[in-house]
Amino acid sequence: xxxxxxxxxxxSRAEEILIATDDARIAQAATxxxxxxxxxxxxxxxxxxxxxxxxxxxxxxxxxxVVNLQGDEPLMPAALIEQSAELLEQDLEAGxxxxxxxxxxxxxxxxxxxxxxVRDGAGRALYFSRAPIPWDRDAAxxxxxxxxxxxxxxxxxxxxxxxxxxxxxxxxxAPSPLERTEKLEQLRVxxxxxxxxxxxxxESPGPDVNxxxxxxxxxxxxxxxxxPPHL
Numbered sequence: 001x002x003x004x005x006x007x008x009x010x011x012s013r014a015e016e017i018l019i020a021t022d023d024a025r026i027a028q029a030a031t032x033x034x035x036x037x038x039x040x041x042x043x044x045x046x047x048x049x050x051x052x053x054x055x056x057x058x059x060x061x062x063x064x065x066v067v068n069l070q071g072d073e074p075l076m077p078a079a080l081i082e083q084s085a086e087l088l089e090q091d092l093e094a095g096x097x098x099x100x101x102x103x104x105x106x107x108x109x110x111x112x113x114x115x116x117x118v119r120d121g122a123g124r125a126l127y128f129s130r131a132p133i134p135w136d137r138d139a140a141x142x143x144x145x146x147x148x149x150x151x152x153x154x155x156x157x158x159x160x161x162x163x164x165x166x167x168x169x170x171x172x173x174a175p176s177p178l179e180r181t182e183k184l185e186q187l188r189v190x191x192x193x194x195x196x197x198x199x200x201x202x203e204s205p206g207p208d209v210n211x212x213x214x215x216x217x218x219x220x221x222x223x224x225x226x227x228p229p230h231l
Contacts (some may be wrong), residue, residue: 001222002019016036021040036056045175048185054066064149070208072083075206076208079202087116087161091197096161099143109147112131113211114130119198127187129182158208160186175188
């Protein structure tokens with residue numbers, strides 16, 4: 001799966017592609033297929049903190065833009081990797097950006113493994129949750145099990161772009177109460193009054209991997225192709 005993620009990153013216009021890990025097994029697998037690996041501490045509470053260490057190790061400038069493509073996204077289109085970075089290139093005041101995609105089914109809306117995001121009229125994140133948001137109260141008059149509406153709901157796509165100065169600022173903050181409750185690192189950003197831009201994805205992303213069932217579904221999709229792209 002990691003090789004597929006790396007191959008997706010290689011399809012983008014990224015100037016440099018690194019795999020950051022604290023696990024020797026991951027490092028060995030990554031170097032085995034030719035990836036550049038950065039070993040990090042095993043004390044990081046989130047990927048954001050891990051990437052901040054990489055920024056420090058490599059002396060990146062505060063104005064540089066880095067994209068966090070997570071290792072459970074083997075079907076992420078390269079266009080979305082580029083789109084997340086472009087959001088920051090187009091808004092010089094913004095320090096962090098991510099993407100959302102319309103939720104297609106009620107099952108997806110109710111699934112706690114599918115993170116939802118709501119945003120304001122300017123495209124800034126208001127909240128992220130594993131719970132179904134926004135909740136149509138009138139459409140569920142008989143209680144939560146009666147909900148049938150998910151109009152306007154957005155699935156959060158697990159990709160982040162940071163300006164390095166903002167990345168360092170976030171990593172200097174302690175994990176926040178909402179972050180710990182929902183197990184969503186981006187809530188640390190909102191809970192400390194910082195802004196996250198949320199663009200609507202240009203194309204539908206492939207499924208990510210959160211459960212063993214997801215893994216089998218993604219494995220079947222990957223094996224339908226002869227080899228990872230651009231390998």
